[in-house]
Amino acid sequence: MFKLLVIEDDQTLYKELKTRLTTWSYDVYGITDFAAVMQVFSEVKPDLVIIDIQLPMFDGFHWCRMIRSHSNVPIIFLSSRDHPTDMVMSMQLGADDFVQKPFHFDVLIAKVQALLRRVYNYSVEKLELKSWYDATIDFEKNSVVTNNDNIELTKNELYILKILIEHKNKIVTRDHLINSLWNDKRFISDNTLTVNVNRLRKKLDEIGLGKYIETKVGQGYIAVEEGER
Structure with a gap:
């Protein structure tokens, strides 16, 4: 319960x-x-x-x-x-x-x-680690870790980053993110997603990765990893 x-x-x-x-x-x-x-x-x-x-x-x-x-x-x-x-x-x-x-x-x-x-309800994913540039995304600790720094993310920020990294170098539409996060876009303001992404990007700026979350106007967002383009 x-x-x-x-x-x-x-x-x-x-x-x-x-x-x-x-x-x-x-x-x-x-x-x-x-x-x-x-x-x-x-x-x-x-x-x-x-x-x-x-x-x-x-x-x-x-x-x-x-x-x-x-x-x-x-x-x-x-x-x-x-x-x-x-x-x-x-x-x-x-x-x-x-x-x-x-x-x-x-x-x-x-x-x-x-x-x-x-x-x-994603206990298996919680234990999963993902790499992005020189950072490791730790789903168990809700954090992004580099050799010298460590930032903590909220559940929404972590999940947005997870989706973007799973689709590296591909545009993820705003509708896809909204539906993945909140299941039904009728129940959420479009501005809520913008605020969450901006907050995620600001935190990633602390470890030099914010610039790799790009906004594609009128389309969505993309997590860039230059070595895999």
Whole structure:
């Protein structure tokens, strides 16, 4: 049974979320003391976190930063504010998805199921290592390692890189990436993919590999490996 931590101060919404998610056999935990979010996170050790942006004391962005400093657990943001910058900020902080309130519960559940399936249902691939230039992509540790450097990726960033490397020197369309990541492109903003790819490229810049993820305008993205052209 997957454990979900819902960081939401609207108790009516939380209770409805818990009822619906429990129906799908998820073990759902909430927050009563919003000064102890990280304590609850450490005790529960959730498989996925759902965070509202507007919270008492500290906002959801703060808790996303705190969680990301300790864990790569999948994170879905909820927001009642109609600001595109909220989605961009959440993705830049390492969130995996973003849901605008009010939302249809079936849509949120579909996103939860897709994210859990993608993150936890490829145990064989987790142990696989892939090489790209002088770097090794370690699926077990969610990292890219070179002789001198090591960067950690979120699940989305890792999966995007995996798909691009599997199709080295070939264009991977945006639709292919969206469908691979989120199963149904009706449930995801096209901008979410752009933010994830840009965040991946920025991290790869730290080890000199960002320039090898190229954007093909109107088509998609390509992972270049010059020796294999």
